[in-house]
Each structure stands twice: as C-alpha cells, then as structure tokens.
Amino acid sequence: MIIAIDGPAASGKGTLARRVAAAMDYAYLDTGLLYRATGAKVLAMGGDPDDAAVAVDAAEKLQPKDLENENLRGEEVGNAASRVAAIPQVRAVLLDFQRQLAKTPPENKHGAVLDGRDIGTVVCPEAPIKFYLTASVTERANRRFKQLQEKNPAAIYERVLNELEERDARDSARDVAPLKMADHAIHIDTDRLNADAVYNAVMAHIRTHMGTDD
Numbered sequence: 442m443i444i445a446i447d448g449p450a451a452s453g454k455g456t457l458a459r460r461v462a463a464a465m466d467y468a469y470l471d472t473g474l475l476y477r478a479t480g481a482k483v484l485a486m487g488g489d490p491d492d493a494a495v496a497v498d499a500a501e502k503l504q505p506k507d508l509e510n511e512n513l514r515g516e517e518v519g520n521a522a523s524r525v526a527a528i529p530q531v532r533a534v535l536l537d538f539q540r541q542l543a544k545t546p547p548e549n550k551h552g553a554v555l556d557g558r559d560i561g562t563v564v565c566p567e568a569p570i571k572f573y574l575t576a577s578v579t580e581r582a583n584r585r586f587k588q589l590q591e592k593n594p595a596a597i598y599e600r601v602l603n604e605l606e607e608r609d610a611r612d613s614a615r616d617v618a619p620l621k622m623a624d625h626a627i628h629i630d631t632d633r634l635n636a637d638a639v640y641n642a643v644m645a646h647i648r649t650h651m652g653t654d655d
C-alpha cells in the first residue's frame with residue numbers, strides 16, 4: 442500500500458504523513474528532505490543551487506546521515522532545495538530511491554506514506570490513495586513562522602511569507618514534475634482545520650478505501 446500526500450510548502454504534509462504512517466505502521470519518507478539535503482550540501486560547498494553539475498554531484502553523494510542534519514528546516518535551505526529541485530537530472534538521481542522505498546518499505550512494513558510535491562503524479566502515480574493538501578499562503582506562512590520562531594526568536598514573518606510565495610511559484614512553474622494535484626487525489630483545504638481534524642478526515646478516507654470503516 443502506498444499513500445501519497447502532496448501539496449505546497451508548509452501545508453501540513455509532514456505532520457500528517459508522520460502520524461498516518463505511525464497509525465498504519467507504515468514506513469514514512471519525507472521526500473522534501475532529499476531536496477533539502479541536496480540544497481544544503483551545495484550551500485555548504487559554497488556552490489550555486491542553480492548550477493546543474495554541482496547540484497547533481499551533491500544529489501549523487503547524498504548519505505543517510507545528510508538527512509539528519511538539523512539545519513535542514515530553515516527557509517534558506519528550503520529556497521536552495523526548490524532551486525536544485527527544478528533541475529531534471531537532480532530529480533532523476535533522487536527518483537529511484539523514492540520508488541524503491543515505496544515498493545519495498547524497510548523492516549518488512551506493509552506500506553509506505555510519502556509526502557512531497559510529485560508523489561501522486563510522478564514518483565508513485567500508481568498509489569491507490571492520494572491526498573492533496575492546500576491552505577492559503579498567509580495561513581501557511583503563519584504556521585511556518587511559528588515553527589521557525591521556536592528555534593529562532595528573530596524570525597521575520599514577512600520574510601517567511603515572501604520565501605513561501607517564491608518557492609510555490611518556482612515549484613509550480615518548473616517543467617519537470619511541477620507541483621500539481623494528481624487525478625483522483627482527495628483535496629483537503631486545511632485553512633480552517635487543525636492538525637487533528639485533517640488527520641481524522643484523512644484516516645476516514647483511508648479506512649473507507651481499505652474497507653475497514655465499520
């Protein structure tokens with residue numbers, strides 16, 4: 442079983458996907474982390490995230506420990522991630538790993554939950570259950586700002602908002618695997634829903650799909 446969860450930046454995919462994976466005892470892959478780790482590697486080398494050769498080299502050299510770098514969550518890395526993510530060869534390098542994990546989840550788990558931008562459209566178009574999460578950009582900026590503020594009290598709301606808008610525009614406009622809702626995905630607008638309400642709605646859909654809703 443593969444559950445795909447896509448949506449724009451800070452739409453609540455990560456929190457939701459982690460929770461769904463725990464409830465179902467499925468593997469979880471935050472695919473954004475692969476792009477963030479690639480972008481962070483390029484920045485650490487003093488490289489330009491728009492430079493295809495440098496970015497592809499960084500993606501090819503990714504190690505599991507690179508995904509544990511605790512500085513991956515900031516908006517500077519998010520910006521670099523969305524730049525390297527627009528390079529087709531970078532996406533190609535990272536595609537196999539994502540598909541492999543989805544098809545053969547570790548620890549003999551019976552399924553996987555993947556979140557990202559192109560899970561339902563490109564990585565796992567065959568996924569039987571797909572969700573597409575959205576929220577207004579101001580609501581998403583509020584959420585991301587609160588998260589960032591916990592780590593960095595000097596975070597600036599306008600900057601977070603601008604960076605989300607810039608990233609959404611780039612992610613939606615790129616030629617390869619742009620952010621868009623997959624056919625047959627279940628669209629959930631989370632503007633007026635808290636994390637519990639989104640989780641409950643998603644689990645209800647999953648139970649219905651699996652025939653375990655009685």
Ligand code: CDP
Nearest residue numbers: 450451472473476522523526557558559612
């Ligand atoms: O956490 P947030 O929603 O802000 O972003 P993320 O999921 O960590 O993704 C960071 C960036 O990686 C995005 O802005 C995309 O450009 C890119 N990404 C992608 O292109 N495809 C994916 N499947 C996941 C992320």
